[in-house]
Amino acid sequence: MELSDSRRMKTADETAIHGRGIPSLKLMERAAQALARAAAELAGTNRTAAVFCGPGNNGGDGIAAARILMDMGFAPVRCFLAGSREKMTEDARAMERELQSAGGTLETFDPGDGRLREQVKSCGVLVDALFGVGLSRELTGDALAAVRLMNGAGRPIVSADIPSGVSADTGAILGEAVRASRTVTFSMAKPGHYIEPGCTCRGELLVADIGVPADILAEAGRGVYAIHGEDLALPRRDRLTHKGDYGKLLILAGSVGYTGAASLCAKAAVRTGAGLVYLGVPADIYEIEAVKNDEAMVIPLAGSVNGRFSAGAVPAVEKRLGGCDVCVLGPGLGRDGDTQALTQAVLRASEGPLVLDADALWAVSGALPLLAQAAGPVILTPHEGEFTRLLGRPVEDRLADSLAFASENRCAVVLKGHRTICAFPDGKAYIIDAGNPGMATGGTGDVLAGAIGALLGQMSPRRAVVTACWLHARAGDLAAERFGEYALRAGDIIDLLPEAEKEIIR
16 A cells, blocks of 8 residues: 655645645545544444544544534533634634534634543543644644543544654654544645554554546555555465475574574575575584574584684585575574674675675674675664664664665665664655564564575565565464463564465465
């Protein structure tokens, strides 16, 4: 599903109104109808509501929704304006007149009204229509007080377009934000619905068609996509194939004390369908890895006195790269000069897709120009701390920063997190709408690196990266359902990759 942003969505609405002659009040009425339906479903048998509105058109949606809820039999429906009446838009004023004609009132929100808190706690549903997607400043004053009142009431909340306090473009929380049970967004979803931390405030997301023509919306997309299972497909395998058709993957990983990283990466690659998996490890841990791995072929390579790869492994690695289609480098390598030498040698020698993970990201952070010089596609898989090191500064905007880095360094960036972002140098990005906090445990990144490496040997780089990230997150969700988030292990994700894969084989 392609996403829009605040600027493009505003342009689309204006084109529909002024270019196509669609009355703005008609669009607002349709938005309000979708909002009221969603609120009524959440309210259940308790047919009472409180609607909190701002002075803009988002507030107009809320005022109209209050009237529609009254028409649906809700009583009482209290509708509050948190903001200046002088700043109300013409459309919001028009909806206030219609509310008055229906017997309702737009009350001035008084945060000091002690009785209001108890009344709100008894409502069947609350409607957040304070701010829409154009909000770019932190909440203050009456609006902030209204957000805190709604969040503290313990009642279901429906937000209009996006929870007030969440940046539609970045997912940042602007001070505080409404924690919605359900969000009804209009025409197209926005990045803030999917990017952390704002995505945690949205609840269930519904996209309502309010009548903006499809050709206008097609121009409102920004090349950023939210990815769900239905967006992906693993092809059914041809009956007449052999292991060479599904890629030869070389994994360079592990060191003394970090044998699990290498093994998890290799096992994930096997579970994601790689035809042949070669696992190159320092000689000191060869026997351990050989016992751990039956399907992957373990190769001992030159090691150093500290149990890591030595620079002496480079010639053998370069020879192995010539016979493989894909390389994954980094899980459990350790950090020293030999790791840097190995990473830089692999970057220069690898002609196929190369995945840099974990300690290889540390190694490349001081030699970023090599990324653009690589012969084949390079995929980086940092978590936020690793990405901060690569950027040389804190991450300010997960989406914009990952896209900018990918473009500047001609690589793909898989920025791991609650909603992983896959950014590509052509300016397109894909946000994975799956995953859970139980995956915040050692080894899950090694699993992802192996899954990406496996699929890179079977399909195009973009498709491989996005599909592997979704499979990894979906398997994590299946593991959380089975074992709970506290008990979830990286190995559980590997075990449930087959279930995730079966969901998208078409």
